[in-house]
Amino acid sequence: MFSFFKKNDKEKEETPLEEESENKEIQQTQEEETKGFFTKALSKTFENIKAVVPQKKEKIAFDEIEELLIEADMEYEIIEKAMDGLPDMITRKQLRHRLVMLFEHAPDVDLTNLPKPFVRLIIGVNGAGKTTTIAKLAKKCKNEGKSVILGAGDTFRAAAIEQLSTWAQRLDVPIIKTKQGHDASAVAYDTISSALAKNIDNVIIDTAGRLQTQTNLSNELKKIVKVCSKAMENAPHQKLMILDGTQGNSAIAQAKAFNEMVGVDGIIVTKLDGTAKGGALFSISNQLELPIFYVGVGESADDLIEFSPDEFVDSLLDEIYIEEK
Numbered sequence: 001m002f003s004f005f006k007k008n009d010k011e012k013e014e015t016p017l018e019e020e021s022e023n024k025e026i027q028q029t030q031e032e033e034t035k036g037f038f039t040k041a042l043s044k045t046f047e048n049i050k051a052v053v054p055q056k057k058e059k060i061a062f063d064e065i066e067e068l069l070i071e072a073d074m075e076y077e078i079i080e081k082a083m084d085g086l087p088d089m090i091t092r093k094q095l096r097h098r099l100v101m102l103f104e105h106a107p108d109v110d111l112t113n114l115p116k117p118f119v120r121l122i123i124g125v126n127g128a129g130k131t132t133t134i135a136k137l138a139k140k141c142k143n144e145g146k147s148v149i150l151g152a153g154d155t156f157r158a159a160a161i162e163q164l165s166t167w168a169q170r171l172d173v174p175i176i177k178t179k180q181g182h183d184a185s186a187v188a189y190d191t192i193s194s195a196l197a198k199n200i201d202n203v204i205i206d207t208a209g210r211l212q213t214q215t216n217l218s219n220e221l222k223k224i225v226k227v228c229s230k231a232m233e234n235a236p237h238q239k240l241m242i243l244d245g246t247q248g249n250s251a252i253a254q255a256k257a258f259n260e261m262v263g264v265d266g267i268i269v270t271k272l273d274g275t276a277k278g279g280a281l282f283s284i285s286n287q288l289e290l291p292i293f294y295v296g297v298g299e300s301a302d303d304l305i306e307f308s309p310d311e312f313v314d315s316l317l318d319e320i321y322i323e324e325k
């Protein structure tokens with residue numbers, strides 16, 4: 001999926017075959033690392049799963065799989081869908097195929113040809129982890145050698161502006177902000193204009209998670225989206241919804257409401273480290289018909305990992321199945 005493998009330090013005299021095998025090795029190492037992250041982040045979910053299947057096996061009974069997926073907070077409707085027609089004893093390969101299929105809504109972004117600036121609008125309810133995730137995304141941009149500017153678009157709460165400003169300072173990235181109560185769409189416009197003027201690669205704009213009424217919130221978000229497109233054609237390029245992973249499946253209704261308001265392009269699930277509800281990722285992606293781009297696995301700016309359905313499913317299966325020969 002989103003892999004950024006740098007080839008620039010390869011020795012010139014390497015043959016294409018050597019280079020290919022080296023690239024494969026790098027890729028494998030990175031996949032292992034991501035799998036390691038998932039295993040760590042999902043330790044609580046895995047504890048529940050292991051209570052159902054304490055010993056790793058080659059084949060696992062249908063009922064046991066059903067039970068462990070329930071334990072991991074996967075919605076029953078999705079479990080039924082995933083397991084439809086599977087035999088009484090299920091192999092790793094059979095289950096893997098079905099589970100990966102649940103994430104069929106893969107992100108469809110050509111990362112080699114991103115517009116400049118690439119504008120992301122961050123939406124979601126208060127407390128879901130919006131501000132922290134914006135900081136994590138900004139850090140990721142910087143790590144990749146890209147410039148970034150933040151827009152403090154949650155003008156409803158002074159604390160939100162302050163919190164994002166603190167992160168901007170800590171990460172040493174510019175931020176456009178205004179006073180509490182001022183027009184959020186003006187902040188969005190100014191942030192994009194500033195990025196255009198200064199040739200900045202990425203724009204990340206925060207939004208309010210709550211206003212006086214749901215209608216006000218909906219109107220404000222719609223206005224921000226419209227104003228972004230006035231500042232730059234086709235902006236925002238991604239509307240990302242932040243969902244609190246500790247809420248498990250109950251985050252879905254919330255997400256649907258936001259999706260109806262402005263149409264969401266993808267999801268970031270936060271706080272995966274603190275929950276036993278990791279299985280909800282299946283239902284979240286499948287029910288909303290949206291890709292999960294990243295997952296948050298801690299409170300620091302580095303605790304964000306790119307979501308890969310394959311690696312996520314493999315780390316889960318590693319807990320219950322003997323490695324397939």
Ligand SMILES: Nc1nc2c(ncn2[C@@H]2O[C@H](COP(=O)(O)OP(=O)(O)OP(=O)(O)O)[C@@H](O)[C@H]2O)c(=O)[nH]1
Nearest residue numbers: 126127128129130131132270271274296297298299
């Ligand atoms: N463990 C853990 N905590 C997280 C993660 N992401 C965010 N948090 C914490 O969740 C709390 C809320 O995060 P914020 O980023 O303030 O959330 P917000 O959506 O901006 O919420 P408001 O500031 O209330 O608008 C903070 O204490 C964060 O440190 C994560 O991936 N893992």
